[in-house]
Amino acid sequence: MNEVSKKPRAIWGSKIAFILAATGSAIGLGNIWRFPMMVGRYGGAVFVLVYVLAVALIGFTVMLAELTIGRHTQKNPVGAFERIKPGTAWKAIGYLGVVTAVAILSYYAVIAGWAIGYVFKTAGGAFRDLGGAEAAAASASRAFDSFVADPLLVLVLLMGMIGMTAHIVSRGVREGIERWSKILMPLLFVIVVILAVRALTLPGARAGVSFYLKPDFSKLSGTVILFAVGQAFFSLSLGLGTMLTYGSYIRKSDNLVSSAAWVSFSDFLIAFLAGIIIFPTLFAIPGIAPEEGPALVFKVLPLIFSKIPLGQMFGLLFFLLLILAALTSTISILEVPVAYLVDEKKWSRRRAAWLVGGLAFLLGVPSALSSGGSALFTRLKIQDRMDFAFGSVSLAVGALLIAVFTGYIWKAKNAAQEIRLGAPRFRLEKAWSLAIKFLAPAVILIILIFKILKG
Ligand code: TRP
Numbered sequence: 001m002n003e004v005s006k007k008p009r010a011i012w013g014s015k016i017a018f019i020l021a022a023t024g025s026a027i028g029l030g031n032i033w034r035f036p037m038m039v040g041r042y043g044g045a046v047f048v049l050v051y052v053l054a055v056a057l058i059g060f061t062v063m064l065a066e067l068t069i070g071r072h073t074q075k076n077p078v079g080a081f082e083r084i085k086p087g088t089a090w091k092a093i094g095y096l097g098v099v100t101a102v103a104i105l106s107y108y109a110v111i112a113g114w115a116i117g118y119v120f121k122t123a124g125g126a127f128r129d130l131g132g133a134e135a136a137a138a139s140a141s142r143a144f145d146s147f148v149a150d151p152l153l154v155l156v157l158l159m160g161m162i163g164m165t166a167h168i169v170s171r172g173v174r175e176g177i178e179r180w181s182k183i184l185m186p187l188l189f190v191i192v193v194i195l196a197v198r199a200l201t202l203p204g205a206r207a208g209v210s211f212y213l214k215p216d217f218s219k220l221s222g223t224v225i226l227f228a229v230g231q232a233f234f235s236l237s238l239g240l241g242t243m244l245t246y247g248s249y250i251r252k253s254d255n256l257v258s259s260a261a262w263v264s265f266s267d268f269l270i271a272f273l274a275g276i277i278i279f280p281t282l283f284a285i286p287g288i289a290p291e292e293g294p295a296l297v298f299k300v301l302p303l304i305f306s307k308i309p310l311g312q313m314f315g316l317l318f319f320l321l322l323i324l325a326a327l328t329s330t331i332s333i334l335e336v337p338v339a340y341l342v343d344e345k346k347w348s349r350r351r352a353a354w355l356v357g358g359l360a361f362l363l364g365v366p367s368a369l370s371s372g373g374s375a376l377f378t379r380l381k382i383q384d385r386m387d388f389a390f391g392s393v394s395l396a397v398g399a400l401l402i403a404v405f406t407g408y409i410w411k412a413k414n415a416a417q418e419i420r421l422g423a424p425r426f427r428l429e430k431a432w433s434l435a436i437k438f439l440a441p442a443v444i445l446i447i448l449i450f451k452i453l454k455g
Contacts (some may be wrong), residue, residue, distance in 0.1 A: 015254045017178065021332075022237075022246050022263045024181050028329030029111050030235040031271040032322055033297050034391075036278040040290035042227050043219035044211045048275065050220070050228035055268050058443060059232040061435040062399045063243055064260045065406040065415065070247025071256065072418040076339040077241030080248070084410050093401045094340065097241035100398065101336040102356060103390040104240070106364035107383050108333065109165070112326035113157030113368070114298060115319050117147055122315040127302035137287025140302040144295055149372025158368045159361060165330040166357030169338055170350040181328055188321040189270065191314060196276040198308045199284075208283030211290065212275050222454070226447040230392035235267055239395030239402070242332045245339050255423045277304060294371070294383065334360075393451070400444040407437035 012018040039047050073080040078094030121127065126143055130136035148154060199205060233239045250256065278297055281304045282288055288299050305315035334356060341352040366374075367383035406415050412433040420426050 011251050012249050015251075015259065018246065018250050018254065019259055019262055020178055020182055021328075022243065022259070023266050024178070024185070024325075024328030025237045025242055025246065025332035026235060026263055026267040026329075027185065027270050028325045029108060029115075029322075030231070030329070031267065032274045032325070033111055033294075034234060034387075035231060035271040036275055036300075037293060037296045038227050038231050039212065039275055039279070040282075040292060040296055042224045043216070043221070044279075044290065045213050045215040046217060046219045047224050047228055048212065048272075049215050050225055051231060052268070054229045054232035055236065055264055057435060058229060058399075058440050059236045059238060060260055060264045061432060061440050062233070062238050062403060063236055063264060064256060064419070064432060065402055065436055066238060066241070066243035067247035067250065067256045067260055068415045068418050069402070069406065069410070070244040071250045071252070072415075074248045076248070076343045077244050077336060078340050079343055080241075080244060081405065085405075090401075090405055090409060093398060093405065094241060096394065096398055096401070097239075097244075098337045098340050100240045100390050100394045101242075101333050102360050103363065103386060103394070105162070105165075105330060105333045105357075105360040107367035107386045107391075108326070109161040109330055109360065110154065110158050110364055110368045110383065111294070112161045112323060112330065113154060114148065115322045115326060116157050116160060117153065118298065118301075119316060119319045119323065121147065122302075122305070122312060122319060125312065127305055127315060128312055130302065130306045134287050136303055136306060137285055137299070141288060141295075141299050143302070144298045145372065148295070151369055151373035154368045154371070154373055155365065158364050161326070161330065162357045162361045162364070164327060165334050166353045168327070168331055169334045169357075170353035172349065181324060184321055184324055187317075188325060189273075191318055191321065192270065192273045192277065195304055195308070195314070195318070196273050199277045199280040199304055202280060202284035202307060204284035205280035206283075208280035211283060212279040222447065222450040225443075226451055227392065229443065229447055230396055233395040233399050234391050235271060236264060237329070237332060239398035240333075241336050241398075244402075245336055246332070252421045256419050257423045257426060257428060277301075281307075294387075393448070396444050396448055400441055400448070403436050403440040403444070407433070407441070412436055 012021070069080050069084070073083040075083055076094070077097045078091050081090040081093055121143070127140065130139050200209070237243055247256070250259070278300050279290070282290060282300050285303045288296070292299060301318070302315065305311035308314055334353065337356045338349065338352040341347040341356070342349050366377045367386055370377040370380065370382040372378055406412065416426060416429050416433065
């Protein structure tokens with residue numbers, strides 16, 4: 001891959017290079033940690049169903065729009081809107097993205113830090129003997145609760161995660177990372193499949209399967225739709241300019257439609273399989289509630305490792321790969337403010353990466369301490385609130401503005417022209433135009449208004 005934005009208009013070496021980087025951005029904690037947490041909290045299978053629709057109809061639509069704006073302008077998010085509509089307020093979408101990126105990075109890196117901690121815990125044999133049945137869930141829970149309540153430890157891990165991210169972004173040594181993830185991400189997929197098969201064959205897994213896959217429509221609500229659509233944006237890296245930035249390095253001859261479809265599908269697949277691991281395990285080994293929240297997967301995963309031959313090795317490998325998956329995501333998040341500062345403010349890449357990284361660290365301190373490290377921050381549920389404000393609401397606002405901008409300001413037919421450069425037939429043109437002009441804005445607007453009214 002080309003070093004992003006030192007020579008600003010470098011392009012990806014190939015379509016595959018782009019797809020790897022974009023799936024690297026999309027696949028991360030959003031799939032393994034956030035998706036099961038949301039499913040558990042907001043209605044189980046009914047959430048999954050709404051999520052599938054949200055990815056296929058709205059996520060894909062907005063992703064294609066972001067990629068197209070990026071490739072057309074070949075700019076960072078702020079510069080891109082300025083380029084298409086100079087001297088207007090539309091570049092505010094870019095500024096919103098820059099701010100949201102720093103905020104998301106701050107608490108996302110906290111969770112990634114937990115994964116680092118779990119590598120050491122697993123290697124140290126902490127989950128080797130969890131005891132039988134009920135006792136297992138209780139001891140996995142206790143292990144997590146005491147781990148995240150150690151203020152110094154979580155801060156060091158947060159710093160480590162942000163430090164690695166800033167280092168990679170500042171040096172543009174991403175080529176190594178991309179090459180690694182080409183080998184290691186398929187490995188993550190294989191391990192996830194193995195764990196899913198084991199989870200499905202646990203005695204008592206059935207209740208979990210029906211919680212996950214048999215919709216109970218009485219649980220359908222505005223809240224479920226709000227979080228399912230929000231999760232689609234989060235998981236697909238939409239609404240803050242990540243895909244726009246990555247799109248700006250795509251060749252004109254590449255097919256944006258199939259790229260967007262491929263990225264959306266593989267991202268969905270990993271999240272779906274993560275659910276297949278978590279829910280059957282959770283119901284087969286009782287003691288943890290589906291509504292557990294951010295701790296959910298960290299409490300449930302050790303249980304499945306304890307039920308598989310070579311569990312300790314699988315656990316270790318799983319958390320290592322999860323860190324790598326998270327790293328390819330944090331890189332793409334930090335890339336947004338850094339590309340802006342380098343392109344528009346002429347900062348050096350190094351300075352931008354480390355200063356923004358430092359800011360994200362400071363902003364992440366309250367989140368890191370909100371799982372027991374500090375009584376006040378824990379009571380205020382800072383991390384959960386950050387995730388709601390930036391991971392759900394702010395991304396939805398960004399996606400809404402991107403849809404409106406593409407559909408009405410730049411105009412869907414101009415965007416379609418850019419898309420056709422690499423996809424001459426573009427058979428989805430009519431459907432996509434309708435979706436970007438009407439469906440996506442209407443759905444997002446309704447869920448945002450619903451949320452404001454409900455408070
Ligand atoms: N999609 C990533 C994940 O699921 C996180 C992420 C990367 C992201 N870039 C983003 C989320 C941009 C929102 C916006 O882990």
